Every structure is written in structure tokens, then in C-alpha cells.
Amino acid sequence: NLTTTELELVNVSASWDEGIGELFEKIQQENKSRPPHSDPGMFFTNLYVTPVLRNISLYLEKGHMLAVAGSTGSGKSSLLMMILGELVPSEGKIRHSGRISFSPQTSWIMPGTIRDNILFGLTYDEYRYTSVIKACQLEEDFAEFPEKDKTHLVEGGVTLSGGQRARVGLARAVYKDADLYLLDAPFTHLDIVTEKEIFEKCVCKLMASKTRIVVTSKLDHLKRADKILLLHNGDCYFYGTFSELQAKRPDFSALLLG
Numbered sequence: 001n002l003t004t005t006e007l008e009l010v011n012v013s014a015s016w017d018e019g020i021g022e023l024f025e026k027i028q029q030e031n032k033s034r035p036p037h038s039d040p041g042m043f044f045t046n047l048y049v050t051p052v053l054r055n056i057s058l059y060l061e062k063g064h065m066l067a068v069a070g071s072t073g074s075g076k077s078s079l080l081m082m083i084l085g086e087l088v089p090s091e092g093k094i095r096h097s098g099r100i101s102f103s104p105q106t107s108w109i110m111p112g113t114i115r116d117n118i119l120f121g122l123t124y125d126e127y128r129y130t131s132v133i134k135a136c137q138l139e140e141d142f143a144e145f146p147e148k149d150k151t152h153l154v155e156g157g158v159t160l161s162g163g164q165r166a167r168v169g170l171a172r173a174v175y176k177d178a179d180l181y182l183l184d185a186p187f188t189h190l191d192i193v194t195e196k197e198i199f200e201k202c203v204c205k206l207m208a209s210k211t212r213i214v215v216t217s218k219l220d221h222l223k224r225a226d227k228i229l230l231l232h233n234g235d236c237y238f239y240g241t242f243s244e245l246q247a248k249r250p251d252f253s254a255l256l257l258g
């Protein structure tokens, strides 16, 4: 049913081929350091033609959570980039209804107050803002800053820890109103207890009615997701529910450790 589906990928493949100018420059540089009769095509084949994602299909219903798991370099971030339109598929089709909020793996901070960094140009809505900072456990942090959430960051202001930065990035993405939320490894730099609480309070409760994609390989998170996509070297190793995962791929946890 198209009206209840928020995102659909049909047999999508993609490669990160660089701009053609950049490509020639690299081949030229590579050739300079090669013996004269070696095959310059090898470089091309090895580095540029291998797809980063192969034949991926999925659909996500409105209000559902998809967990994207897989070892490092399996293509999880690339999948989000493709949904964002940053990585153009070489084959297949992507359909979604428009407004996306994206939280990158490493969140960036702009000069301004902490509050500015969460609102990010949107208007301040006290209720919304308070629920978001509570769910992202930022209240305790604000209490320790000299001017609470009006404390300046970057130029002459306080420096956030890795975990604070991650939570500000998550809060920014959640504060924004969107049809689809893409959260790339939002718990990096968080301890296990904080991760668990933020997953519960923010990703599961506050975002309960939101269509979400969360990059995470934690077993507890996979159990709570409506759908799971397990990537391996750019291929779909598994797509379905947690109980289907246990039945079809009983060895799956080995893939999550890398």
C-alpha cells in the first residue's frame, strides 16, 4: 500500500565513483609510479568499479523503525547517503515522500550557543525543545554550563565532549520536523547506560510515531526495530524482522562484531 509506505528501495545498486577529472588525475599519478608495461586498467577496476551497495530492496512503513546493521565498511552510511540523494544509484529505484532529517556519524558544531546548535535556524518551541533535550539527556549537561543552554560553543566558549556533541547532533535531528529520520550511529561516544536510556527515551518513545532509520549493530536495538537490514560488503545479507533473522540467519551475530 503506497499511502502507508514512507520509503521504498527497489533493487538499488550504487558506486562511489569520483568526478571524472579527479579520476584521470589519480590514474595519471598512479601511472607515474608504475613500471612502464603494467596494466593501468587494474587501478580503475580495483578502486572505482566495485559497487558499494548491490541490489538492495526494502520498504519502510510510516512510523516504523528500520535498523541498519553490518560490520565496518559494509555500506551503512552509504545507504543513508543514497536515501539523502548524495549518492546516486546506478540501478534501481528509490521513493520517499520528501522531508528528511539526517544526523551524521560525526556531528558538527557551529559558532553560537548550544541552543542555536540544536534549533539550527528553526524557531524555538518550548515544549518540543524541552522534550527533545530531556530525551537526549542534555538537561544535566546544561546545568553544568555557565549560562546553561545559552552557553557559547566554539569561539571563546566551552568545548563539548564527544558524547555531548553526539547528543547535540541527535537533538538537532530530532527537533526538526520531517517525514523520515536518518540517524547514523547516534550512540557513538556514549557509555552503555546512556546509550540504552537514549535509545529507549528518544529513539523508541519520543520518536514512536516517526519513520526512522537507525544505523546500529546492537542486539537490543535490532530486537526493538520493526525491520532489520543486515549489510555485508554492500550486499543485503538479511532483510526482515528479528524473529525472521533468528530463523533464517542463526549465525548473524558473527557479522555484527566487525
Ligand code: DTP
Residues within 6 Å of the ligand: 016, 052, 070, 071, 072, 073, 074, 075, 076, 077, 078, 079
Ligand atoms: P562504518 O560502520 O565504519 O561507518 P559503513 O557505514 O558500513 O562503515 P560506509 O558506507 O561508510 O560503511 O563505507 C562503505 C564504503 O564506501 C567504504 O569502502 C568507503 C566508501 N565511502 C563511504 N563514504 C564515501 C564517500 N563519501 N565518498 C567515497 N567513498 C565513500
